[in-house]
Amino acid sequence: MGDLIEARKLTRFFDMGGNQRVHAVDKVSLTIGETEIVGLVGESGSGKSTFGKTLLGLHDKTDGEVIFRGESLPQKYRPADFQKLATKMQMIFQDPYSSLNPRMTVGEIIGEGLRLHFSLSPSDVKDQVVDWLEKVGLQADHMSRYPHEFSGGQRQRIGIARALILEPEFVVCDEPISALDVSVQAQVINLLGELKETMGLTLLFIAHDLSMVRYVSDRMAVMYLGSLVELGKADEVYFNPKHPYTEVLIGSNPEPDPNLEKGRASTSIQGEIPSPVNVPSGCRFANRCPKVLDVCREKTPELIPVKDEDRLVACHLVS
C-alpha cells in the first residue's frame, strides 16, 4: 500500500488584525496510504476541519507542504489548480442543509462537477446522475426536485453523490454524520463503506463521535489546539491511549452500557480548550493535563514513535 497524500508540517494561521493570529493548524504532519481511512478526532476548535480544508487547498497554506502521489501541490490554488484537482480530491460536508444550493435541483447539484470537468453531452451527464442517485439509495425521479424536499439523511446522500460522481481518489469527510439521527447515521456510514470498497477510496474521516471513528477508521489521529498529539491504529489508540489528552477524551465518551457507565470513575478534566490565539510555548495541553511536569511548560513535545509500537505520541511522559 503506497502513500496517497502526505501533509508535511502543514500550517494554517488566520490573521485577526493587530498582532493576533489564530494558530488553527500548526505543523501537522500526516501521511495517508492508498485506500486507507484515517479518523481525525478532537474537540471543537482543535483545527480538524481547517486541517481537512487546507489539505484540499480550500484554505491557502501558511506554511508546509501537501504531497499528492509524489507531487507537491501549490501553496495557493489558482482556478486551474482547482480545475485539475477537483477530479482527484473531494469533500463531504457536515451540514447537509447549508452545503447544497437551495436554488439548484438535485440533478444540477450532482451533475455540476461532470459538466465543469468533462466534455459530456447533457444526456450522458443525466445518465450518470441517475446512476449515482440509485447508488446512494435515492430514485431517478428525485433529479428534478430541490434540496428542501429531502430529509437530512437524504441530503447527505446527495452530498455524497455530488462528491463521488467525479470518482476522486481522496475524500475528506468533515463530520458527515453529526447532523443525523442514530438510525440514519448507520445508513450513511454503511453507504460510505460500500462505496469505499467498490471505488477504492481513501478517506480522511473527521468526526467527534469517538465510537464511530473507531468503528470506521484504520488509523486514528487525535488533534488538540492545532497540533497532532497521537496517531496509531484506531483500536489501539481507543483501547490503550498513550497521550493524557487522548485518555481524557476517550474517558469522557459515554458508552451505551449502564453497567460500564456506573462502574466508571469520572475522568473528566477541569477547564476548556484554550483560545488558539497566540498559544503559549511548551505543550499546549499542559495547563489542563492531569499529569503535567515542569518540562511540559517549557519545551514543546514532538510527535515521535513510541518504542516497539506502531504509534506516534507527542508527550514528554511517553518519550
Add this chain to the structure above:
Amino acid sequence: MKAAEDNVDSGTPLLTVENLQVEFDTYGGTVQAVRGVSFSVDQGQTLAIVGESGCGKSVTVQSIMGLIPMPPGRITAGSARLRGHEILGRSTVGGKEIRGAEIGMIFQDPMTSLNPTMTIGDQIAEPLQIHRGYSARDAFTEAIRLLELSKIPEAEKRARQYPFEFSGGMLQRAMIAMALSCKPSILIADEPTTALDVTIQAQILDLMQELQKETGMAIILITHDLGVVARMADEVAVMYAGKVVEYGSADDVFYRSAHPYTVGLKEAMPTNDPARQHELKPIDGSPPDLFAPPAGCGYCPRCPHAMQICSDRQPQGHDLHGHHSASCWLHHAQSESRPETLFFKDAH
C-alpha cells in the same frame, strides 16, 4: 414544610403524566406530535426520554412546562400531576408558580436561550425576584452563589458579563444555575449536552448528578444519545412517532430490550465493548408522517418482525416484569413470533 408535604404524598410519584396527547395546526394540516404518552418520575430519580428527531420528546416536556404556544398547539387529552395536583393548562399549583419555581428547565442551545442584552447575573437573579420576592441586591448575591455552585470560576466577575463572553460549556452551567435558582423539585434538561464536546459534556453531566444528590430533585433528561442515557438514567422511556414504545429501568431497556425499535437503535450504533462487536445495522426507511398517523404501530414499516396485525391496529403496552413494558404486538399472548433479539416475559 416541604418535607411534610412530601410525607403526605409518599406513595404517589412526584410527577405523573398520563395519556398526554398534543397536536398542532399548521398550513399543511394537523400534526399529531404526541399521541398518548405516559410516564412518572420520583424524587431524586432521573428519567431519560430517548428518541430521534420528530418523535415528540421535546413537545412532551414543553406541554408539561406550559411552553406550547396555543394556538397553534392544542393539548387534546391527558393529564400531568405534580404531587397529585393537575398542572396541565395551569400556571400555579398550591400557590407556587410551576414554571421556574416548581419545574426548572435547561435547553439544548444555551446561546439562543439566554438574553444577549442582560448580564448573566441579572438573568439568574430575575426568577428570584419574580418567584421569591428577593430584592435586586439580594438576588444578585444569590446569583453569584448559584454560579459558584455550578462551578463557574471567578463567579463574581462572570456574573457581570454578557452571554457572548461565555463559552458553550460555561453558558450551560449558567443555565443550570438559573434553572435551579428557585430550588425546583424537577429539572427538565432538553438535550443539554448535544452542542458540547465530550469532555465538557462529561463535566456538565457530573455537575447535574452532583446537584441532584444535594437537592434531591428529579431530572427529566431528553436526549438521543444512548451513551448519555446509560450514564445518567434510572428510568428510560423510548419514544417513537409520538408514543412511548418501551419503558423501564435503564437495565431493563439496555439489557432486556423488548421493543424492536430499541434493539434497532442499539444495533445502529457501534459499541466499544470487545465482546459485543457487530456490524452497523441501519434502520431502513424513515418515521411515519404524523399529519396522517398510521392506523397500526408507527414502527411497523421499518420493523423486521412486522406481522399483519401491526399495520392494522395499535399495539397496547404489555407489562413484562416490574414496571418494564413494551408496546408491541409481539408481546401479545397470541403472537407466535418470538424473535431471539428481543426480551420476552416468559424468558426469565
